Amino acid sequence: MSLSDRLFRRGDLHSLAAPYALDALEPAERVRFEKHLRNCARCADEVRTLSEDAVRLAWSTAAPAPAALRDRVLAAVRTTPQEPAARPEHRQEYRQDPGRARAPQLPAHVWGTQPPPSRSHAPRSRPLFVPFATATAAAALVVASLFAVQANKTQDTLNAERAQASEIAHVLAAPDARATTGQDTQGGTIGVIASASEGRAVVTLSGYGDPPSDRVRQLWLMRPDAQPRSLGLFADDTPLVTSGLDKSATSLAVTVEPEGGSKQPTTQPVVQLALKSVGFGG
Amino acid sequence: MEADELLVLVAGGDQRAFEELYGLVSGPVFGLVRRVVRDPAQSEEVAQEVLLELWRSAARFDPGRGSALSWVLTLAHRRAVDRVRSARAAGEREQREARRAHHPAFDQVTEEVEAGLEREWVRRCLEGLTALQRQSVTLAYYEGYTYREVAERLSLPLGTVKTRMRDGLTRLRECLGGLA
Numbered sequence: 001m002s003l004s005d006r007l008f009r010r011g012d013l014h015s016l017a018a019p020y021a022l023d024a025l026e027p028a029e030r031v032r033f034e035k036h037l038r039n040c041a042r043c044a045d046e047v048r049t050l051s052e053d054a055v056r057l058a059w060s061t062a063a064p065a066p067a068a069l070r071d072r073v074l075a076a077v078r079t080t081p082q083e084p085a086a087r088p089e090h091r092q093e094y095r096q097d098p099g100r101a102r103a104p105q106l107p108a109h110v111w112g113t114q115p116p117p118s119r120s121h122a123p124r125s126r127p128l129f130v131p132f133a134t135a136t137a138a139a140a141l142v143v144a145s146l147f148a149v150q151a152n153k154t155q156d157t158l159n160a161e162r163a164q165a166s167e168i169a170h171v172l173a174a175p176d177a178r179a180t181t182g183q184d185t186q187g188g189t190i191g192v193i194a195s196a197s198e199g200r201a202v203v204t205l206s207g208y209g210d211p212p213s214d215r216v217r218q219l220w221l222m223r224p225d226a227q228p229r230s231l232g233l234f235a236d237d238t239p240l241v242t243s244g245l246d247k248s249a250t251s252l253a254v255t256v257e258p259e260g261g262s263k264q265p266t267t268q269p270v271v272q273l274a275l276k277s278v279g280f281g282g
Numbered sequence: 283m284e285a286d287e288l289l290v291l292v293a294g295g296d297q298r299a300f301e302e303l304y305g306l307v308s309g310p311v312f313g314l315v316r317r318v319v320r321d322p323a324q325s326e327e328v329a330q331e332v333l334l335e336l337w338r339s340a341a342r343f344d345p346g347r348g349s350a351l352s353w354v355l356t357l358a359h360r361r362a363v364d365r366v367r368s369a370r371a372a373g374e375r376e377q378r379e380a381r382r383a384h385h386p387a388f389d390q391v392t393e394e395v396e397a398g399l400e401r402e403w404v405r406r407c408l409e410g411l412t413a414l415q416r417q418s419v420t421l422a423y424y425e426g427y428t429y430r431e432v433a434e435r436l437s438l439p440l441g442t443v444k445t446r447m448r449d450g451l452t453r454l455r456e457c458l459g460g461l462a
Contacts, residue, residue, distance in 0.1 A: 018448035019429040023363045024422035025428070051356060052450040056458050057423045058355045060404035064314035069326055070304060072301070073333045077300055082293070082338050138300060 013052055017043060021050035031235050039214070039259055123205040171200045171241070184271040192252060196279035199245040203252065208270070214259045217270070222251045233261045249280045284331050286349035293340035300337055307335060307351065311353035311358045318362035321369075328365045332358045359423070366426035408456035418443050 015035050019025050020033050037044050076249050171177055174195030175252040180190040188208045194201035203219055219240055220228040231252070253269040255262075275281055285306050291299035311332055316325040330446075335344065337353060343353050408416055421432045433443040 015444045015448075018436075018451055019422065019444055021451065022419065022422040022429075022447055024427065024429040024432065024447070026428050027364075034371050048347060048449050049455075050448070051350055053455045054423060055355050056404065057312045057419070058310060058359065058455060060401040061313040061317040062310040063316060065308040065312035065329060066326060069312065069330055069333075070308065073304065073308075073330055073337075075299060076330075076334055077297060077337045080334060080337060083341055124418075202453045264290060 014043060014103045018050055021047055021054045023054075027147070028238070030237075031238065032233075035152075035235055036260075049051045064133050171195055171198070171202050174198045174200070176279055180272060180273065180275075180277045182273040188271055190252070190254060190271045190273050192273060192275070192278060193247070193281065194275065194278040196245075196247055198243070199247070199248055200240050200241075200243040201245055201252075204239045205254065205271075210236075211256055215256050216259055216261060217254050218257045218261045218265070220255065220265055220269075221245060221249050222253055222272075223249050228253065228265055230261060230263070233257075244278070247280060249275050251281075285354070286345055289336075289343045289350045289353075290345075292337060293343065303336070304333065307354045308338070310312050310351065310355060314355060314358050315362040317424055318359065319366050319369075324365060324369065325362075328361050329358070334363050335361075363426040367428075370426075403458060407454050410457050411450050411453055412446075414438070414442075415446045415453065418446040419450040419454070422447065 008187060013033060016025060016029070016033050018227050020030065023030075037047060171193055175198060176197050177193055177195045179191065179193045181189055183189050184185055189206045191204040191206070205217065208217070217234040219231040219234065219242070221231050221242075223246055231245075232240050234240055234254075251272050251273040251274045253265070255265045255267045255269050257266060285303060286439055288299045288303040288306070308329070308415060312325065312329045315329045315332065316322070319325045319328055332354075335357065343350060347353075379387055408420065411419070418429075418432055418438075421427045421435060422429060427435065429443050429447065430440065432438075433440050436443065438446075
């Protein structure tokens, strides 16, 4: 099962409260669950209780810290600036997800089995054709750009990204890894590094900002003669790592969906990207 | 002063309050981190990071969501688990464990200083869990394994492990009851 398949099956989310309280989730899963918690008061209550329980396990472990540690910490405190008080969180009431129950049919031309016809504002594909085995400097640049914007990120997000970095490295290591990017008219960019032989891809979005509240961006795989298949939800600006891509896939598409994602797309794609240049669709 | 009040002062930049807070939480933080991370040098490093993070992020503490000590220990546990996982991923752990064999005094230190009551209660209550509940909970909390890893180690389905973790924590709560 691919990482994204495992991470984004929403049905399982509630049962993750206890593993979450024990810090027993994988970093990306943790980020995803925390995002879910913001919109689920019931889960937040449950997690609070279970976390208090888990902390009891720490009671039996106390031990005096070395004196040198005290000196180092107190010295560091004198020169370490503090974070300003965080702005109050937007506490949201628990809501049923509107739109999850139904998945209106969209016009065939939107969710046809072929990539959309080329239009002036269609994504502009810019294949990079980087054979990574022979271009490690280029690969390093791509990875660096994936993780370039680190200001304002929490440690948890950074940890999640570090875990993803190893998945990404795996994609990069494939001999047929290729990169391509596409832009929409609003200045948003979708980037993909994919390996057709491994059926894996790393997808990034940039220039889109936060989705509207209670909405998420969902990534879809477009294949001939098949319904769009969900590849997962974007969490903030974390790259989405996905595997199990069919060789016949023709394009990727991103839509804005209700919190938790949809079974099938319910809105028009904000951006699409043909996969031919990265070795798919053959 | 209680940790809760101290944290509020620390958030305002009060270094004396931080010193006092350090006195209250450094033992629990260091002990927990060392329980999870094991390696003494790394434990000190992680504990230092956590204690400094308290200074930096004190403003994030929200008294409405639980006690200061819970918040501090939750933070410490998470950092410890992150460290032990990356060490494990890097394959360093085996080497460290081998080296630890040369530090026989290490665990005894903990035993000597620990206030007996809480330790004893927690141990008794853990013994009251079923074996699978106990293993699921302790492999995750004390050893830093993810629930997927716990499932693999215990050869259990994922769903079962999640349930055992929940039941284990709930029973622990009932058992520890008024001890606060």
